[in-house]
Amino acid sequence: MSVRETTQITDRSHAKNFFAERQFHLQHAKKERFVEDGAFLIIDIRGRIIECSDAAAVLLGYSYDGLHGRLISQVIPKLPFAMDTPYYNLAYAVFHADKDFKMDRLAVSGNGEVVPVDVFVSSVVVKGRRLILLNLMAAKSRELM
Numbered sequence: 001m002s003v004r005e006t007t008q009i010t011d012r013s014h015a016k017n018f019f020a021e022r023q024f025h026l027q028h029a030k031k032e033r034f035v036e037d038g039a040f041l042i043i044d045i046r047g048r049i050i051e052c053s054d055a056a057a058v059l060l061g062y063s064y065d066g067l068h069g070r071l072i073s074q075v076i077p078k079l080p081f082a083m084d085t086p087y088y089n090l091a092y093a094v095f096h097a098d099k100d101f102k103m104d105r106l107a108v109s110g111n112g113e114v115v116p117v118d119v120f121v122s123s124v125v126v127k128g129r130r131l132i133l134l135n136l137m138a139a140k141s142r143e144l145m
Contacts, residue, residue, distance in 0.1 A: 039136040042124065045086035047072045056136055059117065061109030072134070076107045079119065081132065090123070093132040097122040104139060116140065 039059045042051035052067045060067065060075060072081050081089045107115040116139040124133045 039138075041067070041072065041075075041134040041136065042126075043072050043081065043132045043134065045090045045130070045132065046083045047081040047089060048083075049075070050131065059136055059138055060107050060115060061111055061113060063110070066110050074108070076105050076117065076119065076134075078105055079103070079134075089132060090130060093121050093123045094130075 038053050039055040040053050041049050041056050043049050049067050049070050049072060052064060054064065057064050057067055062075075067075065071083060072079055073083070080092055101121060103119045103121070105117055105119055107117050109115050118137040118139045120135040120137075122133045122135070124131050
């Protein structure tokens with residue numbers, strides 16, 4: 001399974017296995033330039049973070065609980081996902097899912113520091129619900145965008 005594929009998940013145990021498998025794939029995807037150390041966020045169509053990897057929390061300078069439930073716009077402000085445009089958010093993710101589309105962004109860490117990240121967008125289906133998957137990679141320092 002490619003880290004870029006859309007996947008269907010139908011029950012809780014299947015979801016647990018999916019996320020374990022996804023973590024495994026993401027940890028090994030560094031060779032493919034998709035992510036660094038399995039850093040990923042899953043957001044709903046309104047831009048709220050509903051799942052994150054430990055690597056993403058470390059990369060962004062948050063605890064898991066500090067990221068979970070937060071709006072993505074609070075963490076990576078210049079991503080094109082707004083709370084009031086859910087279907088645009090979803091269409092954007094689905095459109096870019098099969099492309100090697102990277103966005104260079106600046107995240108705001110838990111302590112307010114700026115963290116340069118590269119973001120790859122795709123989508124995933126969990127229990128019939130399409131969500132947005134953001135694969136993250138630490139980036140070299142860059143000027144404010």
